[in-house]
Amino acid sequence: MANEATTIGQTLRQARLNKNLSLDELQQITKIQRRYLEAIEDGDFDSLPGTFYVRAFVKQYAQAVGEDGERLVAVLDGKASLEPPLPQRPQPERVKGSRKALHVEEAPKNPWIRLLPVIFFTLIAVTIIGVVIWMTIQDRNEDSLIKDPGSSVTVEQPVETSTSTSQAPVAESSSTQASTTESSEEQKMVITTTSNTQAEANMTITDATNPLSLEFESTAGRCWVGVMVNGGYVYQYTLETGDKQATTLPTDTQNATIILGASANVTVKAGGQELAFTDEGMAALRKNINLTIGYKATQ
Incomplete structure (x- = not known):
């Protein structure tokens, strides 16, 4: 497998150079860390998180540089070769005569x-x-x-109501009524899904609390989770089955990307509300969730 890994790495590196891409530019395109890209080019697949990520990262790298990722994975598994054998032409025979x-x-x-x-x-x-x-x-x-998720999905928090007893004093009833009116006018966070495919989902969050909190829970198996802001990772973690982790985005973050190694194995919450990004027809593959965030107006 070492020879195949080295050959695959050389093939991908040459394809990257042919497209005049640097490793930093390739990192932005694939969302794969530079050190993993360097390990792939060096054929050092043992430095990657696991067998699943070797195949997923090779496919992602190949797609970015115009190579056939499925074919390279088949080569890695010993089911194919990078180049078909050339036909052997017969040796010319020496014939006596003019x-x-x-x-x-x-x-x-x-x-x-x-x-x-x-x-x-x-x-x-x-x-x-x-x-x-x-x-x-x-x-x-x-x-x-793959099912079409529809135009958009809106998730809202339950409306809280306050009640007052009929025996309360008039002054207290007026105060409770004012509090109820103010609560009903309070802005609630809304999550809208603009698009959702097997590889990528785009969501818009409005009236979020600043800074926005994120929660991750592994429900079906192991999953690597990463959070990128402004082209760099602000959080990375590998969840085991049953693990729960949380992080908070930097203050005033308007755009963030959540990268999931096995998207069907994990649930994600933003500001306490669950993000709807999975579907019965979607496999547990790598997926990016792009968030566009707007916050509550400060008084």
Whole structure:
């Protein structure tokens, strides 16, 4: 596996250089830490968090530089090779006699020999085109299984009401009524989902408390969690089954990205409200949740 890892790393690095991308630029595109990108290019897959992340990061890297991630993972598993074996051409035979005699004797005997390489590479091209068409059809079939989350989902906190007894003094009743009116006018945080796919969800949060708190709970298995603000990680943690963790975004953060290694294994809450980003048709794969945050107006 070491040789395959080194070859895959060299292939990805060359593809990155061909696109004139630096490791920092690639980190911004893939949301993968630079040290993991360097480990992939060096073939040091043991430095990655685990087998799941090796496959996920290789696919993400390959997609960013225009390589076939599925094929590279197959190479890593020993199910494919990076380059098809070249056809072995027959060694030329030495024929005694003059050039004129050689031309006269061989021309009518082997008219198809010159066409063999053309036929061989034509068959390879047809095979590759067939595989691409088949993979395109498979991708469309998988996309059709993902349910459309609809235009938006709004989650609101329950409305709190206050009551007063009929026997309370008139002054106290007036105070309670004023408090109830003020409470009903208090701004409530609202979470709106603008888009949601298997790989990425975009959500808008309005009237949030500043700073905004985030809570993570692993419910079905291990999951790596990262939080990025302004292109850098402000939080990273690997949750085990049953783990609960929390963090708070920097004050006045308006844009943040939550990266989940296995999105179906974890629930996420923002400001105490759960984010709806999973679906029955979505696999437990890496997923980014992009948050656009607006806060309550200060008086």
